[in-house]
Amino acid sequence: MKRILIVAATEKEAGILLNAGGGFEKEDHKIDTLVTGVGSMNTSWSLLKWFSVNEKPDLAINIGIAGSFKKDIATGDVxxxxxxxxxxxxxxxxxxxxxxxxxxxxxxxxxxxxxxxxx
Structure with missing residues (x-):
């Protein structure tokens, strides 16, 4: 089973993933969600804590606005x-x-x- 970690700074950015329970399985994937807090220090600290008690994921995806407030990038754009x-x-x-x-x-x-x- 492939393990995927989805990382977001805020609960609002993690949205629907948290509504699904934060961690779930879909087909042959185990998907975990981590909300870190805003900024590189919070992200680093949260990832350190997460990796100290969880198995290494096969893929990690960082989602959210990444500090950008550009009007030409709409919510949901990749x-x-x-x-x-x-x-x-x-x-x-x-x-x-x-x-x-x-x-x-x-x-x-x-x-x-x-x-x-x-x-």
Whole structure:
């Protein structure tokens, strides 16, 4: 039986999956749902806890808005990120927010980055 883990930041994003009980079987698939909380730290911590007590899934799918509020992407649209950045990791400098690379704390082209983005 294939194991699938579906990860969402909020209960609203997980919606119908939670209404189905959060974990269920469909044909030859066992599907689990994990609600992590918003942000990379909450996601990392929740996944660490989940993996410490559950068998490794064959596939993990992250669902939700992924922090995007673009009006041209409707609820239910399927998208694939082609680049990403850690927009919440940085330092405040006066009234400005600097990325770690802009603050000189990280190489903008060091793995896994290219010009400050994960490609």
């Amino acid at each position: 998208v694939i990120a082609v680049s990403d950045c850690f927009a919440d990791a940085g330092v405040e400098s006066g009234r400005a927010f600097l990325t770690l690379a802009e603050a000189g704390l990280e190489d903008a082209d060091g793995f896994p980055f290219r010009s400050g983005k994960i490609i």
